[in-house]
Amino acid sequence: MQVSVRHAETGVSVIAFLFLAVSGCYSQRRQEPPKPTGPWMNTTLSADERADLVLKEMTLDEKVALLHGVGMPTDDPVTPENAPSNRGVGYAVGVPRLGIPGIDMSDAAYGVRSSGTNGRYSTALPSNVAAAASWDPDAAYEYGALIGRELRAQGFNMSLGGGVDITREPRNGRTFEYLGEDPVLAGKLVAKLIEGTQSQHVIGDIKHYAFNDQESGRNSVNITVGKRAARESDLLAFEIGVSEGHPAAVMCSYNRVNGDFACENQYLLNDLLKKDWKFPGFVLSDWGGTHSTEKASAAGLDNEQPGRFSFGDRYKAAVEAGKIPKTELDDHVHRILRSMFTAGVIDFPRQRFVVDPFAGFETARKIEEGGIVLLKNSKAALPLDSTKLHTIVVIGSHSDVGMISGGGSAQVDPIGGNAIAAPGQGATRWLQEVWFPTSPMKAIQARAPKATVKYDPGTDPAAAAAVAKGADVAIVFAYQWESEGMDLKSLSLPHDQDELIAKVAAANPHTIVVLETGSPVTMPWVDAPAAILEAWYGGSDGANAVGNVLFGTVNPSGKLPNTFPRSEADLPHPTITQPPPESAHFSGPASPEMRAAGLPPFQVVYDEGVKVGYKWYDAEKKPVLFPFGYGLSYTSYKYSELKVTSEDKVKVTFTVANTGARAGAEIAEVYASLPAAAQEPPKRLIGWSKVKLEPGEKRTVTVEIDPRFLSIFDEQKDGWTRLSGDYTIMVGGSSQDLPLKATINLK
Numbered sequence: 001m002q003v004s005v006r007h008a009e010t011g012v013s014v015i016a017f018l019f020l021a022v023s024g025c026y027s028q029r030r031q032e033p034p035k036p037t038g039p040w041m042n043t044t045l046s047a048d049e050r051a052d053l054v055l056k057e058m059t060l061d062e063k064v065a066l067l068h069g070v071g072m073p074t075d076d077p078v079t080p081e082n083a084p085s086n087r088g089v090g091y092a093v094g095v096p097r098l099g100i101p102g103i104d105m106s107d108a109a110y111g112v113r114s115s116g117t118n119g120r121y122s123t124a125l126p127s128n129v130a131a132a133a134s135w136d137p138d139a140a141y142e143y144g145a146l147i148g149r150e151l152r153a154q155g156f157n158m159s160l161g162g163g164v165d166i167t168r169e170p171r172n173g174r175t176f177e178y179l180g181e182d183p184v185l186a187g188k189l190v191a192k193l194i195e196g197t198q199s200q201h202v203i204g205d206i207k208h209y210a211f212n213d214q215e216s217g218r219n220s221v222n223i224t225v226g227k228r229a230a231r232e233s234d235l236l237a238f239e240i241g242v243s244e245g246h247p248a249a250v251m252c253s254y255n256r257v258n259g260d261f262a263c264e265n266q267y268l269l270n271d272l273l274k275k276d277w278k279f280p281g282f283v284l285s286d287w288g289g290t291h292s293t294e295k296a297s298a299a300g301l302d303n304e305q306p307g308r309f310s311f312g313d314r315y316k317a318a319v320e321a322g323k324i325p326k327t328e329l330d331d332h333v334h335r336i337l338r339s340m341f342t343a344g345v346i347d348f349p350r351q352r353f354v355v356d357p358f359a360g361f362e363t364a365r366k367i368e369e370g371g372i373v374l375l376k377n378s379k380a381a382l383p384l385d386s387t388k389l390h391t392i393v394v395i396g397s398h399s400d401v402g403m404i405s406g407g408g409s410a411q412v413d414p415i416g417g418n419a420i421a422a423p424g425q426g427a428t429r430w431l432q433e434v435w436f437p438t439s440p441m442k443a444i445q446a447r448a449p450k451a452t453v454k455y456d457p458g459t460d461p462a463a464a465a466a467v468a469k470g471a472d473v474a475i476v477f478a479y480q481w482e483s484e485g486m487d488l489k490s491l492s493l494p495h496d497q498d499e500l501i502a503k504v505a506a507a508n509p510h511t512i513v514v515l516e517t518g519s520p521v522t523m524p525w526v527d528a529p530a531a532i533l534e535a536w537y538g539g540s541d542g543a544n545a546v547g548n549v550l551f552g553t554v555n556p557s558g559k560l561p562n563t564f565p566r567s568e569a570d571l572p573h574p575t576i577t578q579p580p581p582e583s584a585h586f587s588g589p590a591s592p593e594m595r596a597a598g599l600p601p602f603q604v605v606y607d608e609g610v611k612v613g614y615k616w617y618d619a620e621k622k623p624v625l626f627p628f629g630y631g632l633s634y635t636s637y638k639y640s641e642l643k644v645t646s647e648d649k650v651k652v653t654f655t656v657a658n659t660g661a662r663a664g665a666e667i668a669e670v671y672a673s674l675p676a677a678a679q680e681p682p683k684r685l686i687g688w689s690k691v692k693l694e695p696g697e698k699r700t701v702t703v704e705i706d707p708r709f710l711s712i713f714d715e716q717k718d719g720w721t722r723l724s725g726d727y728t729i730m731v732g733g734s735s736q737d738l739p740l741k742a743t744i745n746l747k
């Protein structure tokens with residue numbers, strides 16, 4: 001039975017299913033496994049000591065059982081093994097005899113996946129890239145904490161979120177799941193997100209380690225990249241995420257890196273992650289990404305998911321035959337148990353309860369409000385003044401009923417089903433667009449109650465322009481959907497939306513464009529509309545966030561985590577290398593043998609090296625549409641008084657003043673240009689601070705710089721080195737607007 005609940009603060013109606021509450025009550029009564037009682041429950045011992053105490057009691061079969069999953073409970077029939085699971089995408093059985101619970105995994109990129117099929121509710125946060133656009137570590141923590149809370153409420157104890165592959169290839173269909181093109185921004189934010197998730201006694205994860213930067217042929221592609229470029233770009237994001245966020249788990253990716261699959265890559269797993277970065281947790285394979293037994297085990301893979309082709313009976317046989325040393329097996333088991341202790345899944349057994357959708361809406365809305373980026377605002381077209389508006393036309397992107405969401409394993413099920421599906425067809429399906437029931441049109445009408453608000457679907461550009469003509473304002477919603485399992489064909493808006501925007505803007509000078517995209521888009525029409533907002537994928541309450549920004553209740557403060565290029569010809573790789581047919585991506589039911597052997601490799605060479613995103617455009621002197629770090633506000637800011645000191649650490653101090661009439665939050669960005677001998681791109685982000693300022697308020701900000709961010713990776717020494725010489729420190733509101741500069745000589 002369906003019930004409608006009204007959100008007290010936002011006035012939004014939430015359709016909830018009565019069975020949701022009923023299932024919640026029922027699940028509260030469900031028997032949870034009793035708290036274990038062995039000597040390892042002595043909490044004065046370290047996680048390592050406790051793990052060893054459990055390990056000592058375990059049989060070979062029990063050890064091997066921890067090294068693999070038992071299929072995908074979401075899709076598989078119930079079996080005695082998976083019965084205790086929560087029907088997520090992965091389950092490892094634990095050690096029931098010793099009271100060690102199973103590891104119950106769910107995808108949770110921007111919310112808990114598959115809740116609809118399980119008759120539950122989960123909040124859809126804005127896409128991860130929207131959170132990155134907020135540049136707000138506290139928001140990233142809240143993002144992770146909400147996911148952790150809802151996972152736990154639903155009975156899961158492990159998150160498969162934490163995507164941090166940097167945007168080398170903006171057409172990657174998973175760009176919305178990641179945190180942008182800069183390793184420092186992405187790494188710092190993913191660390192906070194993981195911290196938030198793990199604060200809820202849930203095992204956190206960081207993924208996809210590493211270089212899964214395109215979906216095309218992801219199961220077979222071999223990425224060739226130099227060591228220095230790798231360490232200073234994609235791997236730096238993981239290094240920061242691992243060292244600051246302390247995830248209990250790392251998911252290795254599908255692709256090959258410099259010859260070996262990531263999940264059997266000695267350099268990535270053992271040498272770098274476990275030895276150099278001292279990662280004490282466990283590595284699990286992406287789903288079907290395990291390709292060997294002895295090689296993967298020796299390289300540092302600890303857990304195969306979702307099945308047991310390589311790490312089940314074959315593993316046991318290899319141990320018995322002496323092909324895998326017992327110490328190696330024990331190390332894998334130790335790491336898994338240790339992570340369960342550190343994340344708290346043993347000390348705090350899960351307790352299912354009903355998720356609070358209203359709290360989720362509020363968190364989702366606030367994060368979205370902080371991540372929306374104002375790209376253009378000529379003649380202060382925004383914010384809208386409701387007292388002056390009589391007619392508003394809302395156009396395109398099903399903006400009468402919903403907002404688009406990102407697909408694939410990240411997909412969160414909307415309450416009540418897909419907003420544009422026929423009744424009874426609300427289920428979310430792989431590679432199908434899912435629209436969340438958050439209506440921009442209603443949000444706009446609610447904020448301009450006296451105006452007449454008309455909707456046009458935007459499918460016929462000329463007809464839409466005719467409707468828009470003469471209205472006080474025309475608001476065009478334009479979208480680019482993306483999903484795991486595909487890459488974008490191009491960065492152009494699909495479905496003739498370029499023409500739609502151009503025609504509407506030609507008909508009405510007060511045209512506002514609101515973009516719902518995961519990746520940058522090209523804008524042949526950029527000069528035409530009065531204002532442009534990038535709203536990304538807005539999540540459960542996206543429409544209210546957009547409404548609040550359009551009408552000025554919220555002053556936009558997001559800045560781009562990805563460069564918007566002028567054209568695809570300007571990208572380091574103007575086209576995405578596609579796999580030959582024999583190496584093409586398979587996501588269907590391939591045989592375990594086929595999966596294990598791996599598809600033949602095809603080559604993608606990252607010859608742009610460290611020049612990812614803005615570093616590429618800067619170095620190649622290519623003008624861009626909107627630069628990295630760019631975003632406007634309804635107020636204005638002035639930077640002054642830069643001082644750079646270097647005692648034990650470099651400290652950058654400066655002043656930001658709000659020179660306009662509205663309160664706002666400015667993301668003050670700090671970049672460095674390294675000495676010429678370093679042979680680095682012209683600049684790199686080394687820190688930032690998001691500063692809240694009342695009108696007229698002025699604040700002095702100090703950003704302390706992590707020494708790694710001023711270093712280069714020295715391949716000879718196999719370590720980070722800071723060269724001596726002149727460093728130019730630059731501060732401002734975007735990577736291309738840096739009014740403050742100072743040079744400091746570092747020894």
Ligand code: BGC
Nearest residue numbers: 089107160207286287409484
């Ligand atoms: C994705 C992972 C996901 C896993 C489980 C894979 O296809 O790449 O991100 O966690 O499936 O659903």
